Amino acid sequence: MSCTETKDLFVVSDIHGHASELFAALDAAGFDSRNPRHLLISCGDHFDRGTESRAVYRYLRTLQNKVLLRGNHENILADIIARGYLRPVDLRNGIERTVTAFFGRNCLDCDGRLYADPADTEEILQFIDSTYDYFETAHYRFVHGWVPLLQDEEGYFSPHDGWQAATREEWRRATWTKWHEAYREGGLLPQDKILVCGHRTVLYGTLFDSTRETYDFSPFYGNGMIAIDAQTVTSRQVNVLVLPNEPMLPSATHRMKLAQEPFDAIVKGTKRVEMRLWDEKRRAVKPHDRICFSCGQQTCEVKVLGVHAYPDFSALTDEFDPDELGFPHLTREAICAYVRQFYSEEQIAQHGAVALRIKPI
Numbered sequence: 010m011s012c013t014e015t016k017d018l019f020v021v022s023d024i025h026g027h028a029s030e031l032f033a034a035l036d037a038a039g040f041d042s043r044n045p046r047h048l049l050i051s052c053g054d055h056f057d058r059g060t061e062s063r064a065v066y067r068y069l070r071t072l073q074n075k076v077l078l079r080g081n082h083e084n085i086l087a088d089i090i091a092r093g094y095l096r097p098v099d100l101r102n103g104i105e106r107t108v109t110a111f112f113g114r115n116c117l118d119c120d121g122r123l124y125a126d127p128a129d130t131e132e133i134l135q136f137i138d139s140t141y142d143y144f145e146t147a148h149y150r151f152v153h154g155w156v157p158l159l160q161d162e163e164g165y166f167s168p169h170d171g172w173q174a175a176t177r178e179e180w181r182r183a184t185w186t187k188w189h190e191a192y193r194e195g196g197l198l199p200q201d202k203i204l205v206c207g208h209r210t211v212l213y214g215t216l217f218d219s220t221r222e223t224y225d226f227s228p229f230y231g232n233g234m235i236a237i238d239a240q241t242v243t244s245r246q247v248n249v250l251v252l253p254n255e256p257m258l259p260s261a262t263h264r265m266k267l268a269q270e271p272f273d274a275i276v277k278g279t280k281r282v283e284m285r286l287w288d289e290k291r292r293a294v295k296p297h298d299r300i301c302f303s304c305g306q307q308t309c310e311v312k313v314l315g316v317h318a319y320p321d322f323s324a325l326t327d328e329f330d331p332d333e334l335g336f337p338h339l340t341r342e343a344i345c346a347y348v349r350q351f352y353s354e355e356q357i358a359q360h361g362a363v364a365l366r367i368k369p370i
Contacts, residue, residue: 020250022052022207023238026059038249052207053080053153058103063110079140080153081184095121147256154208155186174318189213210240272304280335287363315366
């Protein structure tokens with residue numbers, strides 16, 4: 010694939026609500042938000058543990074030249090909003106600081122139940138929904154924990170050949186993968202590009218490099234990977250990995266037709282996942298590509314945030330809420346019945362199904 014544009018990349022991870030440390034590190038690295046050649050990539054875990062999650066949120070939300078990945082703490086926050094309460098493990102992770110920063114001091118009762126304005130929670134959910142599972146350039150691949158892996162009944166991991174279109178649950182599990190364990194196993198790292206990850210502190214680099222100091226919080230450069238989580242809550246610093254003049258991969262524009270109701274829901278932003286047959290046409294769709302949906306003379310362009318393949322539509326609807334799929338008043342069974350109006354059982358059995366996470370441009 011030809012690359013037609015280069016950018017200077019500034020890569021961070023695991024900010025964890027430390028806005029002051031983030032801003033100081035970006036300034037020291039020379040990041041200029043007004044420079045169109047500069048691109049900030051944040052590899053997830055933007056919030057929690059620190060006291061400035063709101064400031065981090067405002068900065069990342071308004072910044073134009075950015076790519077935000079989803080970490081396990083973004084998933085935890087979305088789960089709390091959906092569940093309506095915090096668990097003891099959430100309190101230990103410092104998430105109550107983020108929740109009260111976003112929704113007010115009195116949003117939690119003594120039992121950890123959440124009381125927040127639905128408009129406020131929807132704003133945060135939309136921010137989380139706009140994040141990517143991974144990002145690629147010509148020479149690098151950026152994730153939070155690791156690329157998705159396959160796990161057998163005994164708990165052993167093996168490479169996932171179709172990781173780019175892994176299911177939503179597989180990507181969720183990947184955000185928890187400890188880079189030092191996957192790296193130590195060997196054979197679990199795609200060799201075509203350098204993997205850049207966060208989630209676990211760079212201090213584990215001493216396991217592989219005896220010359221590193223015990224409390225060296227600088228990035229760890231391994232064979233085919235770079236770990237950048239500086240354990241900010243302890244070190245009070247944020248690593249900024251600067252990758253100058255990196256060729257960017259071009260994005261493609263795909264064209265698909267829609268009926269009026271789902272088209273209107275996409276325009277409004279209420280339908281955030283499009284279901285299709287996982288056929289040859291859809292296998293060409295990648296994250297960061299665009300889709301131009303048409304309904305009669307109307308058109309709507311969206312950006313692809315994620316591609317998730319499933320054996321059938323039943324398995325797909327198990328991992329997505331009806332609201333996301335654009336059918337808030339239907340059961341999962343009714344949604345599958347609706348889809349079968351367009352695809353035969355033979356087609357579904359041959360190709361499978363795909364969920365395309367999207368956002369209007």
